[in-house]
Amino acid sequence: MISPYVLLMVFIVCTIAGYFIIKTVPSLLHTPLMSGMNALSGVTVVGAITATGFSLLTGGFCSQLAGCLAIILATINVVGGFGVTDRMLKMFNKKNKEE
Secondary structure (H helix, E strand, O other): OHHHHHHHHHHHHHHHHHHHHHHHOHHHHHHHHHHHHHHHHHHHHHHHHHHHHHHHHHOOHHHHHHHHHEEEEEHHHHHHHHOOOOOOOHHHOOOOOOO
C-alpha cells in the first residue's frame, strides 16, 4: 500500500509542475488547449462513473459519496469549459449580424 505522504508529495509536485507548464503557454494557444482539456475532463467523468459503479458492488458509503461528488464536479467542469470555449470562439466570428 502506498503511503499517504507519498501521494501528497506527488500531488504537490504535479501541482507545481502544472502551474509552470500552463504559465509558459502563449495566449494564442489557450482556446485549443482548453478544448483538449475539456475532452480530458470527459474521460474523468467516465472514470468517476466507473469507480462509483465498482463502489456500488463492494459497498462503502464513503466511496459512493466521493464517486457521486466526483461525477458532479467533473460534469460541471466539462459543461462550463465548453461554454467558455464556445463564448471565446464567438469573439472571433467575423460575420456582422447587421447584414
